[in-house]
Amino acid sequence: MKHVVAAADEIPPGSRKIVDLEGRSIGVFNVDGEYFALRNRCPHQGGALCEGKLWGVLKADVPGGFEYSSTREILTCPWHGWEFHVRTGQSWCDPMRLRVRRYDVSVETYKVSVEGRYVFVEVPTGRPAAAPASVSSRAR
């Protein structure tokens, strides 16, 4: 089920919003204009993962060397520092076996027209009117 979480400009690039949907705390992130959503609960010991710091990706081919990509897409849990890729929810240390649940995020706009004195918003049947950004609770 889709939920409306924010107006698109409420979550500018580099920021996040934590929302409660269907009894779950979920963090919605804007990474360079793309939106991602993760469960706000670390699979390790249940810490509030989405309140953690976002880092770039740091790799080293040899001791003493490093390669740092500055896009802040590694989310670290504020409790024990476990690292997850904000795009996929995969754990950095154990990507095959460990992940945090991620959710689909979309930004939606509606057709607006003015006729005479009135402003019309066209809403496809079955969806709530008004705000644009929504998170799908169907987990991946």
Next chain:
Amino acid sequence: MVVTTAPETEARVRGRTRRALIDCDFHDELDSIKDLYPYLSQRWREHIESYGTRGPGGAYYPRFMDHREDARPPSGRRSGSEMAHSRKDFLDPYNVAHAILIPLTPAGRQMNPELDAALATAVNDWQVAEWLDPEPRLRASMIVPFEYPDAAVREIERRASDKRFVQVQFSGRPHEPMGRRKYWPIYEACARNGLHVMSHAFGSYGNPITGSGWASFYLEDHVGPAQAMQGNIVSLVAEGVFEAFPELKLVSVENGFGWIPSLMWRLDNAWTLLRSEVPQVKRPPSEYVREHVWLTTQPVEEPHKPEYFSQLLEQFGEMTSHILFASDYPHWDSDNPDMALPPYLPKALLDRIYYENARQLYGL
């Protein structure tokens, strides 16, 4: 002494639906050395302002996160530095029936002996005024200048009548192995006054964590305390401390516990070969360990296969009555009480680890 009842906050009432805990590693933190100024004489305040504090190097490996940021009080002061916030953030919601305070401060590792003694007594006064008096659930570790045993014994005698101090604190890496004669006056004073001896991981009096020298990375330091504690336990056994002071109990905090069974096997084996070198060790070493050593859970062992945890506890046998739950609040590597121990363990065992073992050890 003012005794106040802990306020019945909503968090406290709600917390009561959970099992009651006794937390054996709960940190009361200084926001800065200035927190001690009300408890220091002008002579020492001026000394600190002019000369600062100075311990031996190597104690501290810079880390990416020292305390949980989400445990910081609203004032912005350091996590764990305000009792009222720690109470609201942890003691109440987790239904902590008692917590043992373990302050990690510059006291106990000063090169200047008088400063060390002055800081130690100031920390203890601070604990009384800001932690023990307003919160009856708390008990405290007594800070002493343990590298200067005469002064340490004086502090023990000064405090011993306050039974809220339950143990005397050593850092994880004292100047000499803990069994050495230098420290025996402290053990004698502890045994006489009914105080346990507690060793908390980390801290340093100039010795590296490894037997091969100084490590490069905090990661190495972080897994190191097991080695240091093993060395100290072996020393206490080999030197005959537990023979000389049969009432003395050692509490090992934040050093892990998974290594105890294999250490006991190895020690017993070595003792059968080398018994004549150490006639003061009158019984198999594992017996001394089983009778005198308690260990806290945090950081709890997280084996790759969950069944290994149960197997580990089987190896402990009766000594599971010496395993104590600890959170290490508010440090970044603290354990969540809900998830520290596998929930499929027998309920009676969980009750002992979370509560009963500590209740008996500390007479709560």
